[in-house]
Every structure is written in C-alpha cells, then in structure tokens.
Amino acid sequence: MASTAKKSKKEGSGGDISAGEDSGLSGKDIYNPETQKALEEIDSCQNDIDALNEKASEEILKVEQKYNQLRKPYFEKRNNIIKRIPNFWITAFINHPQISTILDEDEEECLHFLTKVEVEEFEDIKSGYKIAFHFDENPYFENKVLVKEFHLDSTGDPYSKSTAITWKDDMDLTAKKKSANLKGKQGRKRPFEPRSFFSWYLQEGDPSADDIAEIIKDDLWPNPLQYFLVPDIEVENGIEEE
Amino acid sequence: MASTAKKSKKEGSGGDISAGEDSGLSGKDIYNPETQKALEEIDSCQNDIDALNEKASEEILKVEQKYNQLRKPYFEKRNNIIKRIPNFWITAFINHPQISTILDEDEEECLHFLTKVEVEEFEDIKSGYKIAFHFDENPYFENKVLVKEFHLDSTGDPYSKSTAITWKDDMDLTAKKKSANLKGKQGRKRPFEPRSFFSWYLQEGDPSADDIAEIIKDDLWPNPLQYFLVPDIEVENGIEEE
Incomplete structure (x- = not known):
C-alpha cells in the first residue's frame, strides 16, 4: 500500500483560476469576492504542493538511478553464469x-x-x-x-x-x-x-x-x-x- | 517511463534451488553437475540482487515519508482556506x-x-x-x-x-x-x-x-x-x- 509520490493530474492546478494579477476568474464574477480570494489562496497553496511533489519525484528518480548502477555488476555476473547453461x-x-x-x-x-x-x-x-x-x-x-x-x-x-x-x-x-x-x-x-x-x-x-x-x-x-x-x-x- | 524499485516475484528466488547445504535439487539429479553448479551460482547472485532491491524499496519509502511530512502543513493550510468556501x-x-x-x-x-x-x-x-x-x-x-x-x-x-x-x-x-x-x-x-x-x-x-x-x-x-x-x-x- 506504499504510495508513490503524488502528482497533480494537471500541471499547476487545473481550473479557471490563476493566482496573481490576471486571474482568469476575476472578469467572470461567478464567485463573490470572499470566495474568489479563498480560491486564489488555494491555488497558490496548490502550487507549493505541486513543487514538493516535483521534488519528491526527482529524489525517487535519483534513488532508482543509484540502484540501477549498483545492480548492474550483479546482472552482468548473472548473465555470465547463465551462458554456461x-x-x-x-x-x-x-x-x-x-x-x-x-x-x-x-x-x-x-x-x-x-x-x-x-x-x-x-x-x-x-x-x-x-x-x-x-x-x-x-x-x-x-x-x-x-x-x-x-x-x-x-x-x-x-x-x-x-x-x-x-x-x-x-x-x-x-x-x-x-x-x-x-x-x-x-x-x-x-x-x-x-x-x-x-x-x-x-x-x-x-x-x-x-x-x-x-x-x-x-x-x-x-x-x-x-x-x-x-x-x-x-x-x-x-x-x-x- | 520511470520504473519503481524492482522486487523479485517471490522472496529469494522462486525455484527448487537453494544455495548452501541442502539444495533442493541435489537429490533430484535432473541437471548435470555443471548445470547444477551454475544454477546454484545464479541463485546466490539473485540473493544479492534481491537484497539490493530491498534496500532500494526502503530508501524510496523514506523519501515518500519525508515528503508526506513536508506536504502536511500545506494540506492543513489548504483545508483551512477551503472551510471559507x-x-x-x-x-x-x-x-x-x-x-x-x-x-x-x-x-x-x-x-x-x-x-x-x-x-x-x-x-x-x-x-x-x-x-x-x-x-x-x-x-x-x-x-x-x-x-x-x-x-x-x-x-x-x-x-x-x-x-x-x-x-x-x-x-x-x-x-x-x-x-x-x-x-x-x-x-x-x-x-x-x-x-x-x-x-x-x-x-x-x-x-x-x-x-x-x-x-x-x-x-x-x-x-x-x-x-x-x-x-x-x-x-x-x-x-x-x-
């Protein structure tokens, strides 16, 4: 049940919202100002989470690369023995x-x-x-x-x-x-x-x-x-x- | 296409062979002595590979645990913002x-x-x-x-x-x-x-x-x-x- 590093389904968050100056939602007036502000804060928080996910994936990749190198001589040795059969x-x-x-x-x-x-x-x-x-x-x-x-x-x-x-x-x-x-x-x-x-x-x-x-x-x-x-x-x- | 750490399908190697004194095959005489010896060497090599796989899984688990901890405050922050919507x-x-x-x-x-x-x-x-x-x-x-x-x-x-x-x-x-x-x-x-x-x-x-x-x-x-x-x-x- 060990999970792999989570990645959000889409790069950044997948909605109409973009944190910062040109929020995609600001012109639409679908949400009241309080909700609008909260949505932008969630979006910003989501970006921080995505950045962590990215770093987790990179670290896991490094571990996998390290062990691929460590396994290599054993696979070569195994192939040499296999040739005798x-x-x-x-x-x-x-x-x-x-x-x-x-x-x-x-x-x-x-x-x-x-x-x-x-x-x-x-x-x-x-x-x-x-x-x-x-x-x-x-x-x-x-x-x-x-x-x-x-x-x-x-x-x-x-x-x-x-x-x-x-x-x-x-x-x-x-x-x-x-x-x-x-x-x-x-x-x-x-x-x-x-x-x-x-x-x-x-x-x-x-x-x-x-x-x-x-x-x-x-x-x-x-x-x-x-x-x-x-x-x-x-x-x-x-x-x-x- | 990144692979996760490989684990052999069965603990140790999955065959009739066991390296060491009581080889499960020695009484069967299916293989000639040269092949028998090679099989035992493969089995021993496979044990080394399995041990490396085990260590790789443990290291990846540690990375995942670390990032679960790092993500936690962001998830809490996100939940608090969400409550406002x-x-x-x-x-x-x-x-x-x-x-x-x-x-x-x-x-x-x-x-x-x-x-x-x-x-x-x-x-x-x-x-x-x-x-x-x-x-x-x-x-x-x-x-x-x-x-x-x-x-x-x-x-x-x-x-x-x-x-x-x-x-x-x-x-x-x-x-x-x-x-x-x-x-x-x-x-x-x-x-x-x-x-x-x-x-x-x-x-x-x-x-x-x-x-x-x-x-x-x-x-x-x-x-x-x-x-x-x-x-x-x-x-x-x-x-x-x-």
Missing part, C-alpha cells in the same frame, strides 16, 4: 505464462541460439530503456545482437525502435508467418494469439500497450531463474533439457 | 466523474454539512492510510467526524474499518436505501450504480477493489480545486452555487 533463456521464455504465448514453433528453434538477454535503463531512466538479445551464429539471420529500445519523444509520447533483422536467404520467420496467415490462417498453433516473438520485436511505434516488453523488463529480467526452474502448468510445449 | 467538498464530489456516481439525492443534502476532508498516510505508509470526513452539526447523525481506515492485517492482506454512524431518529440514509431496494428497486436515480456514499463508507472488509477510496486518496485529495472549478461534462446534477 544450455538453452537457459528459451527455457525461461517457454516456462513463462505470458511470453510463451507469442512463441511460434519455428521461433522456438531459432531462439535456441539466444545466449544472452540484457535489460538496461537509460541513465536518465525517465526517458526509457532497451532490451538486447544476443545470438550465437545461427541459420536464420546475420545479426549478433538484436536491440529493441523504448524512448519518449519530444512531446513525451513513448515510441520504440528495433535493430533491423538481416535474415539469411529464405529464413525470414516473419515472412513465413505472413504467408501462412494469407493462406486462410493455416499453420498457426495458437489461433487466439496471432502475435509472434519476431513480430513483437519488429513492431515499432506506440509501445504503450506493449505488455511483452514490460513483462521482460519487470518480471522475467528481475528473476529469470524462477522461470527456468518452474514450468507453468498451463504450458503445452515440452522442451528437451540440455 | 461554502459547499466546497460537495461541489468537488459532484463535479468528480467517478465520485458523483455514488452520490444519491438524500446524501447530497447531507454532504452539504461536510466541512473538511483529510487524507493521512500512516507513519509507516506501507501499512495504510485513513480518510476523515468532518461534519457540521446536522440533522442526520451525531458524529462530528467519520473516519475510514485502510490497513494491512498480520498476513499482509488489506482490510478497512469505519467509525460507526450514530444516525438521528429516522434519519438513517442507508436504511432508507435498503428499504427502497426492497420495494422493488424503487427510488434509485441511477439504476446501474447501486452504491451510495454511505454504503461505500460503511463497507468494511476487503478493500482491494475499493476504487472510490483510491480516487479520493490519489486524485481528489492531491488537487481538489480542479474538481471544484471544472464540472465534468457528464455530470447530470446541477448544484446551486452558494
């Missing part, structure tokens, strides 16, 4: 109740070459984060690393961009999927989950409904071991161990 | 898109006697908060203050409790409502909103779905002026000004 990430993906829903069969094959996942929040963590997928040499694409980044644009709206995938000849898993979809929705194992891992990865633009990215950042990445070890009971796919 | 709170309630939905007509009459609202998070803000409604002498009940508190019980589950209302003779607004409901759902102005302010207030037990309390704490209370000044276009009720 064959198929660690694909196993964790398959065992994860939400991530498993976007893996199609061909993609699972491909993701056996995934050796390292990294989530990194930008130094100014208000502005975003990136997820990097590192791959071994593989039959599907030339890239060694695929990076999906999440930013805020100049107006504060979120957007994402992804490193383009250099598919090897006839190995474009998303093309295959598109063509399968064209052939009357054949070839899909999960009729109610039309997404796939690589179509998620390549999807740019507005990420505000990107639950998969949030799940990777806030659930899988903080503790992947629990998903490697504990298969979700609803997962249909088996995975050969080692 | 007749019907401030009932007007803000009526103008609020969600709170307005639980006000029935008789209750609106009664809430004209509401002079002060206070939201206070407990010193250990993890454990909860309270909302106090202060009333002038009124024809409905004897209480000067009605307090609804939100706590966590010893197992961490949320619950709420409310000061009992000492209704004056034949003035129990909830009884009236009950009897109206018994008479074939007569007397309700909003057929799809069966709740009322006082039935919300008196509802104890599990508050996890208590959106009204959250709205008062996180939306109305941080900036009530905006709701006093800006009527929501969907509000049906008119309110006589002063």
